Amino acid sequence: MSAKLAINGAKPTVPGGLQKRWPPITQDDIDAVVAVLKRGILWGPMEEEVIGLQDDFAKYIGAKHALVVNSGTAALHAAVVAAGVGPGDEVITPAYSFWATAQAIIAHNGIPVFTDIDVDSMNMDPAKIEEKITEKTKALMPVHVHGLCADMDTINALAKKHDLKVIEDAAQAVGGKYKGRNAGVLGDVAGFSLNGSKNLPAGEGGIVTTNDDEMIDRARQMAMFGEKVVPKGEIRLYDAQIMGFNYRNNEMADAFCRSVLKRYDHLQDLRRKNCDYLNTELAKIKGVRPPEEPEGDVHTWHLYKVRLYPEQLGITDIHVKRFRWAVHKALIEEGVDMFEWHNMPVPAQSIFMQKNAYGKGEPWTGAHASQQARDMIYDPFDYPVTVDMFDRSFCINPVYPPNDLKLMEYIVEAFHKVFDNLDEILEFSKTITFPTMPGENRKI
Ligand SMILES: Cc1ncc(COP(=O)(O)O)c(C=O)c1O
CATH class of the missing domain: 3.40.640.10 (Type I PLP-dependent aspartate aminotransferase-like (Major domain))
Structure with missing residues (x-):
C-alpha cells in the first residue's frame, strides 16, 4: 500500500509559498x-x-x-x-x-x-x-x-x-x-x-x-x-x-x-476569524484539543496552542510526548508551520536548577534572602500540569493575518490526513528523536 503521509514521501498538504509573514506593513x-x-x-x-x-x-x-x-x-x-x-x-x-x-x-x-x-x-x-x-x-x-x-x-x-x-x-x-x-x-x-x-x-x-x-x-x-x-x-x-x-x-x-x-482592532478581528475556524474544525478530530476562550473573556490569540490526547484514540502503549512529537514532525512535513513555545517549566531552566543568577548563588544567598529562599529547591516535577501540557502540545504559527481561511483550511486538512493515518504515525514514532527536559528520567 502506498504511503499517505509526507513523512513517507507523499505530497505535502499545504502548498509552499501560501504563508505570509507577520506583521503586514502598510x-x-x-x-x-x-x-x-x-x-x-x-x-x-x-x-x-x-x-x-x-x-x-x-x-x-x-x-x-x-x-x-x-x-x-x-x-x-x-x-x-x-x-x-x-x-x-x-x-x-x-x-x-x-x-x-x-x-x-x-x-x-x-x-x-x-x-x-x-x-x-x-x-x-x-x-x-x-x-x-x-x-x-x-x-x-x-x-x-x-x-x-x-x-x-x-x-x-x-x-x-x-x-x-x-x-x-x-x-x-x-x-x-x-x-x-x-x-x-x-x-x-x-x-x-x-x-x-x-x-x-x-x-x-x-x-x-x-x-x-x-x-x-x-x-x-x-x-x-x-x-x-x-x-x-x-x-x-x-x-x-x-x-x-x-x-x-x-x-x-x-x-x-x-x-x-x-488598525489594531481590525487585525485582531482577522486573527480571531482564523482561530475561530481552527477551534471549530480541530475540535472535530478525536484526540485533538484546541485552546479555549471562556465565555465573557476576549482571547488575543497571540499563540495558538493545541494539545493531543492519544488516550482518547486508545493509544496508551507509547508515551504521550513521543506520540505528540511524531504528529508534530509529521505535520511539519505536511507543510504546517509549528513550534513548541518553550519545552519545560521555567524553574527547570539551568539558572533555577543551579540557583545562581549573578554568581555566588545570588539572589538566593543575599543578605535579605529568607532561610526558605536559601533552602528552596526548584524541581520541575513539582509542576505536573505544566509538564503534562508540554508533553502533549505544540503551537500552530500562522494564525495571524494576512493569512486567512484558505491557509487554515489546508492546515485542518493536514491534521485530518495525519489522524486518518495513525498507523504511519505509530511506525514513525519508533524512529524519531526529540529534546527531553533536564532531569527527565521517565521512559519516553
Ligand atoms: C509572557 C511574556 N513575558 C515577557 C516577555 C518579554 O517581552 P520582550 O521580548 O519584549 O522583552 C514575553 C515575550 O516574548 C512574553 O511572551
Whole structure:
C-alpha cells in the first residue's frame, strides 16, 4: 500500500509559498516612520511619538498612565520595581511563561516562587497560590498566557487578603479582556511587549500601565537611569536616586507602533476569524484539543496552542510526548508551520536548577534572602500540569493575518490526513528523536 503521509514521501498538504509573514506593513506605517526621519528627532522621553503612543495606548486600554520602554522585559522589570519588590522579596508567578517574567523579579534581587498552571486555561492556578505565600511574599505576578487573561478576580482577592501587589505580565495580551475588563488594568501595574512577533508590534518595545500615580513615577525613574524625570523644558538634575536603566524606546519604533494601533482592532478581528475556524474544525478530530476562550473573556490569540490526547484514540502503549512529537514532525512535513513555545517549566531552566543568577548563588544567598529562599529547591516535577501540557502540545504559527481561511483550511486538512493515518504515525514514532527536559528520567 502506498504511503499517505509526507513523512513517507507523499505530497505535502499545504502548498509552499501560501504563508505570509507577520506583521503586514502598510504604506501608512512606512509614512509614519519616514515622517520621523524627516523631522530628525530620533529619541527623547518627551518627544512626539513616544508621548503619542503612551496617550493612545492608555486610552485604548483605559489606563490612567502608560510608559513606553524598549522591551517587554524592561516593562516587567519597571513594573516589579513600581510594585515595591526589592531584595529578598518573594513574588509568586506561574511555572509556564517565557522566562522574562521571572527574570524581571530576579533583576531586582527578588525571589521567584512558582506555581503550577490550571489544566484548562494553561494560566496560573489560583488554587495553588495560597500554599506558597510566606511573610516574605510581596506580590503575585500572573501571566496572561497566549493572550488569555488569568483568573484575576480570585488572584486579586488573594492579594487583598494577604496585602500583596498584583503585577500583570500582559506581554501577549494587548486587547485581551477578563469579564469585560481590559488586560493592563486588572491588577496594580502591568507590562506589555511590543516585540515584532507580538500582536501589536513596534519591532522592539514595551509598555507599563497603571492607574497609580506613585507607581508610574517609580517606573519612569527605572526607565531613566534611576533619575527623577523632570517635565519637558525643565533642567535635568543628573541625580540617580535608585538603580535604573536606559529603558527608553526610539521615535521610529513608536511611530510604527502607533500606526499599527490605529488598525489594531481590525487585525485582531482577522486573527480571531482564523482561530475561530481552527477551534471549530480541530475540535472535530478525536484526540485533538484546541485552546479555549471562556465565555465573557476576549482571547488575543497571540499563540495558538493545541494539545493531543492519544488516550482518547486508545493509544496508551507509547508515551504521550513521543506520540505528540511524531504528529508534530509529521505535520511539519505536511507543510504546517509549528513550534513548541518553550519545552519545560521555567524553574527547570539551568539558572533555577543551579540557583545562581549573578554568581555566588545570588539572589538566593543575599543578605535579605529568607532561610526558605536559601533552602528552596526548584524541581520541575513539582509542576505536573505544566509538564503534562508540554508533553502533549505544540503551537500552530500562522494564525495571524494576512493569512486567512484558505491557509487554515489546508492546515485542518493536514491534521485530518495525519489522524486518518495513525498507523504511519505509530511506525514513525519508533524512529524519531526529540529534546527531553533536564532531569527527565521517565521512559519516553
Ligand atoms: C509572557 C511574556 N513575558 C515577557 C516577555 C518579554 O517581552 P520582550 O521580548 O519584549 O522583552 C514575553 C515575550 O516574548 C512574553 O511572551
